[in-house]
Amino acid sequence: MIGFWTLFYKEVLRFWKVAFQTVAAPVLTAMLYLLIFGHVLEDHVQVHGVGYTSFLIPGLVMMQVLQNAFANSSSSLIQAKITGSIVFVLLPPLPYSAFFAAYVLAALLRGLMVGVGVLLVTVWFVDLQVVAPGWILAFAVLSGALFGALGVVAGIWVEKFDQLAAFQNFLIMPLTMLSGVFYSIYTLPAFWQRLSHYNPVFYMIDGFRYGFFGVSDVAPALSLAVVAASLAAVSVLTLLLLKRGWKLRN
Amino acid sequence: MTPAVSIVDVVKTFGSLKALAGVSLDIAQGEFFGLLGPNGAGKTTLISCLAGLSRPDAGRVAVLGHDVQADFREARRLLGVVPQELVFDPFFSVRETLRIQSGYFGIRRNDDWIDEILHHLDLAGKAEANMRGLSGGMKRRVLVAQALVHKPPVIVLDEPTAGVDVELRQGLWQFIRRLNGEGHTIILTTHYLEEAEALCHRIALMKQGQVVALDSTANLMAAHPGASLEEVFMRTMRR
Numbered sequence: 001m002i003g004f005w006t007l008f009y010k011e012v013l014r015f016w017k018v019a020f021q022t023v024a025a026p027v028l029t030a031m032l033y034l035l036i037f038g039h040v041l042e043d044h045v046q047v048h049g050v051g052y053t054s055f056l057i058p059g060l061v062m063m064q065v066l067q068n069a070f071a072n073s074s075s076s077l078i079q080a081k082i083t084g085s086i087v088f089v090l091l092p093p094l095p096y097s098a099f100f101a102a103y104v105l106a107a108l109l110r111g112l113m114v115g116v117g118v119l120l121v122t123v124w125f126v127d128l129q130v131v132a133p134g135w136i137l138a139f140a141v142l143s144g145a146l147f148g149a150l151g152v153v154a155g156i157w158v159e160k161f162d163q164l165a166a167f168q169n170f171l172i173m174p175l176t177m178l179s180g181v182f183y184s185i186y187t188l189p190a191f192w193q194r195l196s197h198y199n200p201v202f203y204m205i206d207g208f209r210y211g212f213f214g215v216s217d218v219a220p221a222l223s224l225a226v227v228a229a230s231l232a233a234v235s236v237l238t239l240l241l242l243k244r245g246w247k248l249r250n
Numbered sequence: 251m252t253p254a255v256s257i258v259d260v261v262k263t264f265g266s267l268k269a270l271a272g273v274s275l276d277i278a279q280g281e282f283f284g285l286l287g288p289n290g291a292g293k294t295t296l297i298s299c300l301a302g303l304s305r306p307d308a309g310r311v312a313v314l315g316h317d318v319q320a321d322f323r324e325a326r327r328l329l330g331v332v333p334q335e336l337v338f339d340p341f342f343s344v345r346e347t348l349r350i351q352s353g354y355f356g357i358r359r360n361d362d363w364i365d366e367i368l369h370h371l372d373l374a375g376k377a378e379a380n381m382r383g384l385s386g387g388m389k390r391r392v393l394v395a396q397a398l399v400h401k402p403p404v405i406v407l408d409e410p411t412a413g414v415d416v417e418l419r420q421g422l423w424q425f426i427r428r429l430n431g432e433g434h435t436i437i438l439t440t441h442y443l444e445e446a447e448a449l450c451h452r453i454a455l456m457k458q459g460q461v462v463a464l465d466s467t468a469n470l471m472a473a474h475p476g477a478s479l480e481e482v483f484m485r486t487m488r489r
């Protein structure tokens with residue numbers, strides 16, 4: 001357990017020492033989205049009977065949770081691989097489950113810190129309701145952990161930072177952007193609506209939003225089941241890869 | 251007695267290159283063992299297999315009887331490795347680096363031992379300095395310190411003195427000798443052959459992934475009367 005806590009602590013310290021980039025900057029980014037889209041669309045769009053700015057906030061929060069959780073584990077691992085300092089965690093007798101848990105939980109923590117940061121700043125502008133805080137927490141934690149785990153896979157897989165950028169730009173960004181952050185998928189043409197149902201991020205954002213407004217496109221229990229199953233699948237895959245030493249111990 | 255390190259028929263290939271072409275080697279407990287050979291001979295590759303950083307294609311490696319694959323947690327606990335590459339984590343100070351490394355090995359509150367290591371490696375004055383601000387030789391010594399935080403019975407040093415100045419090299423060897431005297435097994439690779447000659451009880455000479463000579467330092471020297479280890483090395487490599 002000491003091994004796990006140490007690695008977790010090290011991973012938290014790593015992003016906390018540069019919190020300006022890793023926490024404050026993403027909060028600012030979310031604020032800019034909110035100001036611009038909210039300002040332009042507030043008077044024109046209502047979704048589920050909710051004002052557009054209010055509708056937008058949970059999506060933005062979740063988007064930042066996901067992107068920062070992913071960025072944390074993936075960039076930490078790839079940096080350690082490039083500099084070679086990965087040997088410091090490969091030489092000790094750390095069980096691979098501790099390795100996995102430490103990276104995922106540190107990633108989750110950063111995601112949640114950014115998410116809370118965005119929420120705290122936005123409540124200055126918008127009167128946000130909270131209908132079901134339990135759902136909010138459940139979706140934030142499971143979704144952040146899932147993207148933290150995906151970050152572990154990506155960090156182990158890719159060899160250079162530009163490959164990681166490709167991963168982010170061609171997979172993570174489209175998945176999050178096309179998931180209903182900025183709209184309800186029921187405003188989409190039928191084809192895209194159906195396609196959205198294959199995007200796990202859609203369920204994360206829809207369920208998360210349910211916690212705030214009590215309305216959603218899909219029943220929140222179903223969404224939670226989808227997210228939990230995805231997390232379980234990715235975790236099992238990652239643990240197997242770590243156990244085999246894939247790309248780390250050749 | 252169980253050997254400190256037992257290497258049996260280890261083969262490792264990279265593409266078409268045989269980095270290790272069937273290496274077998276036993277290193278006894280308490281030995282000060284030299285692993286020598288020209289660049290590319292396979293020394294680091296062999297150490298990687300020993301440390302579990304690399305999986306051999308064939309063969310078995312054990313540390314004090316613990317297989318480095320099947321029983322990796324025990325094997326790694328018993329082993330301290332100073333890697334050849336000068337690596338460091340730029341986020342932390344020297345002391346943080348050593349505390350974190352202790353934690354990975356399951357050790358909390360290790361500051362007494364950390365201070366002792368820092369003292370012997372002449373790093374006490376740099377304990378609170380950030381890793382980025384250290385000179386190359388200082389970073390190398392921190393790597394040595396990191397390998398020792400858990401007092402491993404078997405210590406592997408892959409060119410620990412590259413870039414370290416003369417005086418500190420002497421200090422480092424004194425410390426390593428003391429550890430050897432206390433019963434730690436030492437495995438050393440170096441291109442400074444006078445160092446190997448002075449320190450090592452037994453030496454393996456490697457060439458193109460194979461052990462081409464394996465004997466006590468005294469016997470190797472005796473086979474070539476009047477020659478230095480460097481000359482013995484050159485003659486063996488030319489064969």
Ligand SMILES: Nc1ncnc2c1ncn2[C@@H]1O[C@H](COP(=O)(O)OP(=O)(O)OP(=O)(O)O)[C@@H](O)[C@H]1O
Pocket residue numbers: 264267269287288289290291292293294295296334
């Ligand atoms: N990851 C790798 N991929 C491909 N080839 C490798 C890899 N690691 C080592 N090699 C090759 O294996 C051979 C042995 O390398 P190794 O690093 O073990 O040599 P060495 O004896 O440690 O040399 P040096 O004294 O220069 O440190 C070399 O030909 C090297 O190019």
Ligand SMILES: [Mg+2]
Pocket residue numbers: 293294295334408
């Ligand atoms: Mg080498």
